[in-house]
Amino acid sequence: MVETILSYLPKRKKGQQLKICDLTCGGGGHSEAMLMHYVKEGKRNKEEYKEGQAKEGQDSTGEVTVYGVDQDEESGKQTRERLGKFMEGVEGVKFMGINKNFGDLNCQDFQGSQVDFVLGDLGVSSHQIDLPSRGFSYSHELTSSPLDMRMSSSLPLTAADICNEWSEEVIRKVLVELGDEDWRVAGKIAGSIVERRPLKTTGDLVDAINNVVPKWSKKSPRKGALKTTSRAFQALRVAVNDEVGVLERLFEKVLPEITKSGGTVAVLTYQSMEDRVTKQAFTQHYESNGGIRKVRKESIEKDLWGNDVVEGEKVWDVVNRGGEKARKEEVEVNSRARSARLRVAKRGKRLE
Ligand SMILES: C[S@@+](CC[C@H](N)C(=O)[O-])C[C@H]1O[C@@H](n2cnc3c(N)ncnc32)[C@H](O)[C@@H]1O
CATH class of the missing domain: 1.10.150.170 (Putative methyltransferase TM0872, insert domain)
Known part of the structure; x- marks a missing residue:
């Protein structure tokens, strides 16, 4: 579902620093595709800029950093080295590897600021399965x-x-x-x-x-x-791997903290537990001064006009209700894609 994921990436703007986080870098397939996406975009922008066709606010000067996170020391190290080398000397696009559990991330991991886009491709990699x-x-x-x-x-x-x-x-x-x-x-x-x-x-x-x-x-x-x-x-x-606990920590604490207001989070799930936790977080998490809490649909009161009455703001605005499944051709090439579902949401208004 790489093409679908790439279609949700933010565009680079003049002077803007884009930060992209791959929570599950694994063998680096998605990270590499995202890096290449921005390398090509940079080239296109440069050409258009030279020819005086650049759209308002668009040129090649914006910097993009893709952060590749993985808790696996062994396979993570190989990928970090490979992508680090791959990006050597490339202007405007950088790769940085982070060996950490995504349930423990915070803004310090991204040089002290929030990120524009987060991708999670949950579960175990085929490389890990084969070892x-x-x-x-x-x-x-x-x-x-x-x-x-x-x-x-x-x-x-x-x-x-x-x-x-x-x-x-x-x-x-x-x-x-x-x-x-x-x-x-x-x-x-x-x-x-x-x-x-x-x-x-x-x-x-x-x-x-x-x-x-x-x-x-x-x-x-x-x-x-x-x-x-x-x-x-x-x-x-x-x-x-305490995958349920770590996912809950990711949605309740990490993602709300590290994602910019209006930033996008895309999560690929492969089994019912992962999909349930992701769907519930995107639809049922509300933020108020007391922090983030889960509000079940059944317990939401309605006002006279039938509007929901819930204290606080929704943490996420769902982008693709119900999620997206892989196309038939993708499943033919990669059988794992059969059970994949991509859920995408945007970080809602942040409390000051
Ligand atoms: C399905 S693979 C990702 C494959 C990757 N998208 C690619 O293109 O090669 C999942 C990866 O996420 C890592 N992972 C799973 N849970 C994690 C966690 N809580 N924190 C950090 N990495 C995790 C695994 O070690 C594995 O390498």
């Missing part, structure tokens, strides 16, 4: 990988800790709430995990799941073992 040492994959070729699943080595909990130390009931809840698993199936998997302790490798977890889940189901292929395994791995990954 045997990380334990994200349930592929039969990687069965001896450690049951880790941390996106950063600084995180305190591994998937093995959850499988070997958490109670059966809590593991069942994790599978249901973070993996969208059926309650009955989740109970069987949690029981099998506890019975097979200690689990050390991804193969041990796959075996614990296969032990209780039929390989395929005629009635419902969704319940086949592969889908079940994928949901269980997703649930554990979300728990290990």
